[in-house]
Amino acid sequence: MLTGRKIPVIMAVGGFDPSGGAGILADIKTVSSLGCYGVAVLTSVTIQNTRGVLDVHHQSAKTVRDQIAALEDDFQVSAVKTGMLPTEEIVDALATALSAVEPRFLVVDPVLNASAGFDLAGISMKAIIGRLFPVASLVTPNANEAARITGITIVDRESMERAGREIQTMGAQAVLIKGGDMGSEEAVDILIDSKGVLELSGPKIHSSNTHGTGCTMASAIAALLASGRPLREAVRMAKAYVAAAIRTAPGLGHGYGPVNHFHAMADHGAEG
Numbered sequence: 001m002l003t004g005r006k007i008p009v010i011m012a013v014g015g016f017d018p019s020g021g022a023g024i025l026a027d028i029k030t031v032s033s034l035g036c037y038g039v040a041v042l043t044s045v046t047i048q049n050t051r052g053v054l055d056v057h058h059q060s061a062k063t064v065r066d067q068i069a070a071l072e073d074d075f076q077v078s079a080v081k082t083g084m085l086p087t088e089e090i091v092d093a094l095a096t097a098l099s100a101v102e103p104r105f106l107v108v109d110p111v112l113n114a115s116a117g118f119d120l121a122g123i124s125m126k127a128i129i130g131r132l133f134p135v136a137s138l139v140t141p142n143a144n145e146a147a148r149i150t151g152i153t154i155v156d157r158e159s160m161e162r163a164g165r166e167i168q169t170m171g172a173q174a175v176l177i178k179g180g181d182m183g184s185e186e187a188v189d190i191l192i193d194s195k196g197v198l199e200l201s202g203p204k205i206h207s208s209n210t211h212g213t214g215c216t217m218a219s220a221i222a223a224l225l226a227s228g229r230p231l232r233e234a235v236r237m238a239k240a241y242v243a244a245a246i247r248t249a250p251g252l253g254h255g256y257g258p259v260n261h262f263h264a265m266a267d268h269g270a271e272g
């Protein structure tokens with residue numbers, strides 16, 4: 001519980017997943033459980049459950065612009081975390097609005113597809129690279145997204161690092177390539193920042209409850225940065241937070257289930 005100091009406000013900009021595993025619901029749960037206050041800007045209503053995405057209803061650039069303006073007028077936002085940004089117009093509206101929001105940190109999760117394969121942002125990736133990477137504190141692609149962004153085939157640590165450096169040349173201050181979906185028994189992530197390269201590895205947790213882990217990781221990092229943690233520490237802590245969230249997942253739904261965002265909170269003794 002934060003008392004005696006101002007609670008950091010995190011703005012999550014992304015899609016709505018009604019099943020609550022990914023998107024802005026996952027972002028809000030994550031930042032809340034890490035002691036921050038979450039506000040959200042909706043870019044698209046997705047129709048989905050844990051089995052997959054059935055449809056998407058993208059918001060207009062004006063709707064996105066107006067949501068940000070209303071929040072910016074009322075809150076001091078410490079960090080902005082972006083997820084699903086489905087159109088170029090939305091990316092442009094966000095990039096322009098950021099100069100008024102003036103967050104201390106911008107964490108860009110370059111979401112391309114849902115785990116079940118639905119295209120969530122393929123058409124706007126050029127705009128995300130051109131307008132958001134140059135102002136990003138951190139970009140957090142998984143290996144597949146990093147490969148699509150750079151054209152580099154990612155098969156090992158060396159190619160992850162090469163892709164990360166390439167994304168850094170696109171303007172991002174730091175890049176975290178997440179290798180959790182790669183074949184090995186270790187979940188190896190590579191962080192490239194101003195100090196150099198840091199390899200973070202942990203045992204891979206074999207689970208189908210991984211829906212929204214990308215959203216969760218990026219918002220955890222945004223919350224920890226806004227709470228004053230240095231980047232490397234924020235990334236290490238966020239990785240541990242996500243691992244515990246997968247390990248204690250509630251096992252809901254019939255597809256890729258949600259993780260447990262509140263694993264650090266008390267068990268309420270509910271029986272089910």
Ligand code: PLP
Binds near residue numbers: 046084114214
């Ligand atoms: N944002 C939304 C709205 C989504 O529906 C999804 C996946 O379904 C994602 C982001 C990306 O999810 P993940 O965190 O699993 O990469």
